[in-house]
Amino acid sequence: MISLSRCSFLNNVGVSGSRSPVTYKQGRQPPTLVRVIASSPDRDNGSVMTGTTLKESRENAASVLQADSKPTVSGEVLDVTEEHLVTPWTVSVASGYSLLRDPHHNKGLAFTEKERDAHYLCGLLPPQVTPQELQVKKLMHMLRQYQVPLQKYMAMMDFQETNERLFYKLLIDNVEELLPVVYTPTVGEACQKYGSIFLRPRGLFISLKEKGKIHEVLRNWPEKNIQVIVVTDGERILGLGDLGCQGMGIPIGKLSLYTALGGVRPSACLPVTIDVGTNNEQLLNDEFYIGLRQRRATGQEYAELLHEFMTAVKRNYGEKVLIQFEDFANHNAFDLLEKYGPTHLVFNDDIQGTASVVLAGLVAALKLVGGTLADHRFLFLGAGEAGTGIAELIALEISKQTNMPLEEARKKIWLVDSKGLIVKSREDSLQHFKKPWAHDHKPIKELVDAVYGIKPTVLIGTSGVGRTFTKQVVGAMAALNEKPIIFSLSNPTSQSECTAEEAYTWSKGRAIFASGSPFDPVTYNGKVFVPGQANNAYIFPGFGLGLIMSGTIRVHDDMLLAASEALAEQVTQENFDKGLIYPPFKNIRKISAQIAARVAAKAYELGLATSLPQPKDLVKHAESCMYNPNYRSYR
């Protein structure tokens, strides 16, 4: 039995500390000791093997290989004296050839002469030393040569696998150009073709085969200090349906944004796909499909696997790990959120993140159309996660603003699903999340008739079905309203309810329009209209950062409202003048800091934050917590 003190280990093998560096003389054998990375919380802040003697490190590393650490509910790793089988968490020391192959520490041509000398890199790189800015310029030049978006996506994934800091620097510095590559719409195509383009695994795949041993599977992941997990079961990937195991592109993409947009350390992010099979016949018959070749497990089998996962996550990473449910089908999404909300730090991005971003856009749009939220009438096409999630948050905000009972506020909101307008006479056959929206009205089948019947001022598309906002529908909105507010939220671009051009043209330039996937500016009658991107990507990175930095243990609706307010406040007059109701993504890190601060403040107010005492200036604190992708200097 071996007792391991985490702190002494970190001090020794630890990273970028203040101790004297290990100097490796040229001509000597490169060190062969192992480095235990699982307990290296500072890794993202630039670390190679420093701060101890090789002998000390070898001894420490060896002891860790024999012992194992045990996380507590708080996510700390404590001494362990139990005897049990352990996983050998090791990688080669980051020097020489392996340093160039280690994406966390590799700098490519940016290694200085001194670093090349000290870390056995001489001869392994061409002579030129290239600063990071020039590397970024070169990669952008390279990316712009690709005509096919999927090629750009694959190149970006390659950069992420080769040089993580350069990948994030590239993404942060060129966020507006690269967001559509690593995120919607291209990530949708990448998921559809994931098996065919699959080269290197990324993220954790937990399938039915892992039932009974998910705890151990989580321990195979090379990082221990996880702060955010984005998990999908692949059943509702964007508006593209069931993509099974190939949905992994979504957690990977979302977590890239957690780092690039929200500043969460990459090593603290864990993408997970739960593979319970797929009902997608095309994938089941695709020889390149990478997932389980069986139809989806449901009922008890599904619930047990998910429960084992949720339990293992808390056991491994503690109470404060954020679990973001992403792109689950609605028949599981609402239940999972309800079941785990009271016991875990869970957040459903499609239900809650989307609600927060749309509410922000609506609040901003009021500056253009006038009135309060309560003065408006809302009609949704699509009554699933996004639709009912947004509807509920709007109702909550109206109710808070006016002291109107929530049930009354809900009556200002109407939803249409695949069977038509949701009305009282359908109530018995409705799924539970639709029932609050069954108001008194005669049944209506077609959307255009619902527009004329309900007379909404705001039309929101959350159907996942492209081109459903026809010329007649947009025309009806324009006939009823001087400035109709129209959101086509469905992703990717192919599923958008209408294009920006259609919205502006069919409303004769009067629509206030935003879409889930980006559209280019449109010129109509000589005027340029810039459509906003109403995507939860504005919210979840800052929202997550706010939860993490305050050590929050549960999500509360008031935090969603706080995030929404913070985002709406970031829209400037200059943005409004262009018809924008969201601020540009190029300022997203500043926006995320504002959102994080507001969410954290709410968490402290509600007594749900555990990082005490509360920092005085939460915005500054958020900024100071953010991951910086600039290279670190190596001793």
Ligand SMILES: NC(=O)C1=CN([C@@H]2O[C@H](COP(=O)(O)OP(=O)(O)OC[C@H]3O[C@@H](n4cnc5c(N)ncnc54)[C@H](OP(=O)(O)O)[C@@H]3O)[C@@H](O)[C@H]2O)C=CC1
């Ligand atoms: N912009 C953003 O940030 C976000 C966008 N989305 C997008 O929203 C879309 C929907 O997602 P989500 O709510 O999770 O999906 P759901 O499957 O939960 O809901 C889809 C809803 O659309 C309805 N529907 C489907 N086809 C039609 C049709 N032809 N006419 C009318 N209604 C129809 C369904 O009806 P029924 O219930 O009868 O089957 C259901 O109510 C996706 O494309 C997704 O990408 C989602 C989250 C965030």
Ligand SMILES: CC(=O)C(=O)O
């Ligand atoms: C944006 C997003 O989360 C979705 O379309 O599902």
Ligand SMILES: [Mg+2]
């Ligand atoms: Mg989603």
